[in-house]
Amino acid sequence: MENKNMDKSDYLEQAADIDQLDEKILKLITKNARIPFLEVARECGVSGAAIHQRVQRLLNIGVITGSEFTVNPQKLGYNTCAYMGIYLEKAKYHRQVVAAMRDIPEIVECHYTTGQYAIFIKIQTKTNKHLKKIIDSQLQEIEGIARTETFMSLEMDFKRQVPIQ
Amino acid sequence: MENKNMDKSDYLEQAADIDQLDEKILKLITKNARIPFLEVARECGVSGAAIHQRVQRLLNIGVITGSEFTVNPQKLGYNTCAYMGIYLEKAKYHRQVVAAMRDIPEIVECHYTTGQYAIFIKIQTKTNKHLKKIIDSQLQEIEGIARTETFMSLEMDFKRQVPIQ
């Protein structure tokens, strides 16, 4: 291997070959996963079979990773949203800390970051009290975490996917 | 009105009435928006019509907000992900700053926060250079922004929706 510090997965992930039809398809199905492919076909001026095959290809090459119905957390009783920066005692604890976080379902996003924090998470809880409980009785108990800093979201102004095209 | 500082929308959003069947449906369709409702029906041991009506109700009462195919940003060439805390010159600029951010498609999430930052965003760009360009030529130009702090994500460890049940 040319460089002992890299393996294949460390190279820049190659952007997929996406043409304008793919983009148009993606724009439609990333906004509504239940849209009939025949309707996509009509809007794109091609056959349903073409859309079917294109979507299959986009799935196969990993451009599309799946589909989901999205829920409104508040309607499920999740009224508190916060971001937290995590300081580790030692950087080498990273892996095990992330593993522990995966077991806390309220942590909905977890990133390995640079800057002042080693890990950065998004957490959604039912109440502020629920958040405090998780911080005190779960997060602070994780071996390797030195301390945490919390940024409460008072309101989510918007959320969307990466721009297509 | 009892309290001049609140209007109806400021009260705690009431969690919806969700029974175990709703939860089972949500678990399935939040993981795969394209799953046939008949398959959901089979897994739940009820009729397809029941699933159809339940999903319709969950949409009507706002528990489900929509559906989307999810894309892998890297496959679209978006290799840089960062979180940014925004300091405002004055809190009153909040509204107009958020409006300006909405016009920057690379900003995929925007929150009104407490703590050291007034606004907290997630931004996805093609490269670090692309991020720098947006910070220098777009973000810093927004009237009301004092300064920003950036936390680069080196790796997203996981991402998921709020726990159901």
Add this chain to the structure above:
DNA sequence: GTTGAAAAAGATTCAAA
């Protein structure tokens, strides 16, 4: 609220271009 049955619509496959 749930059901089964009917009708309408969509998904999937495939041979041909």
Add this chain to the structure above:
DNA sequence: TTTGAATCTTTTTCAAC
């Protein structure tokens, strides 16, 4: 890669429970 046609499955509606 795309297409239209054939087939199979799902969605949607609705009267009845």
